[in-house]
Amino acid sequence: MIDKRPGDAADRLTDSDWFERLARAGHVVSGLLHLLIAYIVLRLAFGDPGSADQSGALSIFASSTGGRLALWVAVVAFVAMALWRIAETIVGPHPSEPRSDDDDGIFDRAKAGALAVVYLAFAWSAGQFAMGEGKSSGQQNAGLSARLMESTAGKAVLVVAGLIIIAVGAYHVYKGVSRSFFDDLRIGDDNQAVKVTGIVGYVAKGVVLAGAGILVVVAAITADPSKATGLDGAVKTVAGWPAGQFLLVLAALGLAAYGVYCFVMARYARM
Template sequence: MTASGTSSLSRMQRSTAFERAARAGHAVSGVLHLLIGWITIRLAFGQGGNADQSGALAELASKPGGRVALWVAVVAFVALALWRVTEAVVGKKRESGSDTGDRLKAAALAAVYLAFAWSAFGFARGSGRSSGEQNAGITARLMQSTPGKGVLLIAAAVIVGVGVYHVYKGVSTNFRDDLDGSVGRGLTWLGIAGYTAKGIALAGAGLLVAVSVFTADPSKATGLDGAVKTLGAQPYGQVLLVLAGLGIGLYGIYAFVLARRATM
């Protein structure tokens, strides 16, 4: 990027309005995780629903004022994605420099938040679809060829890796480095529980993608919702679902902490 382009991104980072909009993305993520946790707990007691992002967005859309909230979510996620783009190019706002790993992480997060924004956009305009159905459809198409199966296995490994990283970040309490100011015991335990629960769920989703390839059954690759429902089918599944729902909900609460105290 040219020097003028880099300078423009640096000026964007110094915008208070831009930072607040980006922080709102964390708050929206918190709402969605709370809804996913609630849906997971409902599944434990025999009620239907999709315990994933699409299920949370559909739940939000069904509430009074839900469509307006979804448009707010689109804007907030786009702002957070753009903030990560600036970090990938010029580094973090409050640090003198960022290494290559930090910049790659910021770029990856930008892609994730853009995907969230696109999903929210679909539900905001009334054309949202179940993530599980979409995942199963994509998996079915890729499984028709050997290279496609290879792509799926790589994707499975990446998802499992992200899940393991979340667990590690929670157990090691490295998430405290993402926050401004002191981090007390209560917030530490909140981060441990939230990151660990989300990491286990993500790792389970990745393993199901691999299982779908080896069993030639694309219906198993239904993402987070499939992982949660597989957990519920195990012995003591109801208890496990309640614990998973509480853990994901705690991550949602932690996301509200990020909205206020994340190092930007």
């Protein structure tokens, strides 16, 4: 019998143990990517070249046959996570492990929908690199920014996009400082290891994202698309500061902490 409502299909999907395992694998892949980005940032701190973003991390996998196979596994995991977030958008957060104090209002559903888009983008990027067609995210961002800067409306779109990225970064910082990330876990906030990795990871990722968003706004105002290259641009801008090396080492440690936290999510996330 075919489900008549999207909510029925979403409920059935989230009741599947095998599908939940696939979705949790998305957290594992995300953790690995953040650890690789942290490694690239650390190398940049000491003068080595590289692209300090998702494309740089994916290119490391794409350099070998085994790595490309791992990328296809990542595609499946990311698609599964995206579908899970779509289910949360339809039926509310944590459909298989709800709590009485859960707020399934429009903000939580919108956040789940936005994360679904993010994971689908991750899956697309991983698939492109698996097929040997992956491109630098920074170069693509700069190219798109250059086209948008050809018109006033395009510049306005860039400013709005930058402000959204800044807001997302600020939300990450808030989530880390307030320790509200424990709301997403099925363990208590008395676990010190999880507390430290969560706080450090969320704050570090938030600061890096906010920096990338600020550069997008600056790029739109100054009509300089080279500044709108995303995470990679933010990291390389910091590298040119007097205390750049020290700050990049801190950023690498913070991103690595977020990567470790992703592994915690894979095991303990409420889904």
